[in-house]
Amino acid sequence: MKRYLVLLLTVFISLAANAQGRGIKIGYIDMDYILDKVPDYAEAKSQLEQKAAKWKQEMDVKRNDITKLKESLQAEKALLTKELIEEREEEIAFQEKELIDYQEKRFGPKGDLITQKSVMVKPIQDQVFTIVQDLAEVRKYDFVFDKSSDLTMLFAAKKYDISDLIVKRLSRTAKREKLSSKEVKQLEEQEKKEETDSDPDNVDKAKKLEDKKLARQKAIEDRKAAADAKRAAALEKRDQIRAENAAKRNGTAPKTAPAKTDDSKAADAPTDDDDDAAPKAANKTAAKATTDENKAAKAEEVKTEAAAKNAEATANRQKAAEDAKAERERKLEERRKAIEDRKRQVQEQREAAQKAREEKIKAKNGTPATTEPQTTPSPTNTEGED
Numbered sequence: 001m002k003r004y005l006v007l008l009l010t011v012f013i014s015l016a017a018n019a020q021g022r023g024i025k026i027g028y029i030d031m032d033y034i035l036d037k038v039p040d041y042a043e044a045k046s047q048l049e050q051k052a053a054k055w056k057q058e059m060d061v062k063r064n065d066i067t068k069l070k071e072s073l074q075a076e077k078a079l080l081t082k083e084l085i086e087e088r089e090e091e092i093a094f095q096e097k098e099l100i101d102y103q104e105k106r107f108g109p110k111g112d113l114i115t116q117k118s119v120m121v122k123p124i125q126d127q128v129f130t131i132v133q134d135l136a137e138v139r140k141y142d143f144v145f146d147k148s149s150d151l152t153m154l155f156a157a158k159k160y161d162i163s164d165l166i167v168k169r170l171s172r173t174a175k176r177e178k179l180s181s182k183e184v185k186q187l188e189e190q191e192k193k194e195e196t197d198s199d200p201d202n203v204d205k206a207k208k209l210e211d212k213k214l215a216r217q218k219a220i221e222d223r224k225a226a227a228d229a230k231r232a233a234a235l236e237k238r239d240q241i242r243a244e245n246a247a248k249r250n251g252t253a254p255k256t257a258p259a260k261t262d263d264s265k266a267a268d269a270p271t272d273d274d275d276d277a278a279p280k281a282a283n284k285t286a287a288k289a290t291t292d293e294n295k296a297a298k299a300e301e302v303k304t305e306a307a308a309k310n311a312e313a314t315a316n317r318q319k320a321a322e323d324a325k326a327e328r329e330r331k332l333e334e335r336r337k338a339i340e341d342r343k344r345q346v347q348e349q350r351e352a353a354q355k356a357r358e359e360k361i362k363a364k365n366g367t368p369a370t371t372e373p374q375t376t377p378s379p380t381n382t383e384g385e386d
Contacts, residue, residue: 027141030163032148034128035121037167044120052113055106062099066092124170131169135162168194182351224318231311238304245298 035041073080073088080088106112132144144162 024142025140026143027139027160027162028145028147029132029166030147030161031128033163034166035124038124038170041120041124048116048120059099059103062095066095066099127170128166131166135165220318224315227311227315231308234304234308234311238301238308241301
């Protein structure tokens with residue numbers, strides 16, 4: 001209990017120290033899960049369980065023998081003397097003590113079962129601890145707990161569980177003995193990439209970036225759709241106004257009654273003094289309303305054309321921006337591929353140079369008979385001298 005309090009106190013102190021910093025990072029492992037995934041441990045565990053079952057069977061035999069002695073003593077106790085009874089009781093006590101000692105030897109805190117299990121687990125634990133230290137350095141963990149230990153974990157998010165990474169590392173460790181140095185280096189790079197990609201922080205960042213990219217793409221598509229709809233509406237409105245104006249000029253469209261103002265109402269209102277002035281005033285008002293309507297139609301047409309042009313220009317700018325972005329991404333991808341190709345070429349040249357040096361050294365260390373054909377002049381040079 002005291003150990004747990006000290007551990008919790010350490011955690012709280014670290015939290016307080018990092019409150020204004022980057023924040024604390026915690027990971028955890030499940031040692032039982034890791035051990036079950038290791039083939040060597042599973043086989044050794046099966047053998048140990050068979051031994052334990054055999055030990056239990058031996059204990060059951062001894063326990064049955066003791067039970068039979070007790071039953072026999074109880075049945076014959078009335079016929080036996082005091083000395084014989086004491087002798088048999090001592091025998092029973094001795095065998096019970098032997099049973100207890102045997103149980104302690106096999107299953108006690110320092111018994112064979114615990115000792116052999118510790119010997120069997122320790123090499124794997126050492127490898128796990130080494131891998132945990134490497135992962136903690138790569139992922140910047142402040143603490144890594146063991147879920148299967150005595151420390152109670154009330155909740156643990158699956159994304160912070162690094163048990164599967166450790167199992168992969170352990171399985172690859174057994175394969176490294178059969179690989180060349182180049183393949184081992186490639187395997188290490190692959191491990192680092194997998195560990196970096198599976199880091200919860202990197203996964204969250206990648207998800208946020210992907211969400212932002214999708215949202216930005218959707219916003220661009222929505223703006224483009226709105227611009228297209230606005231441009232289509234403007235073009236439709238322009239065509240409608242042109243058709244109406246053409247119809248009015250040709251006199252084929254029905255004339256709508258103009259809105260009457262207070263002055264027109266007064267002009268249209270018949271009076272008893274001048275009956276002939278009413279038709280003239282009505283015609284004059286209608287002509288004025290038609291002229292105003294034509295002006296408003298032309299102004300609306302100009303406005304619609306300007307809106308259509310603005311929408312088209314906006315769409316063109318968005319398309320140019322998307323094309324420029326695609327071109328940048330293409331160039332970056334080409335540059336990245338060129339760098340990778342250059343690295344591969346340099347690596348191949350180095351390996352070829354190393355191989356040439358090794359062959360040269362072998363040639364120097366060889367017999368003179370093997371090196372003599374290299375020093376003799378070629379037939380072409382001999383003919384030139386003649």
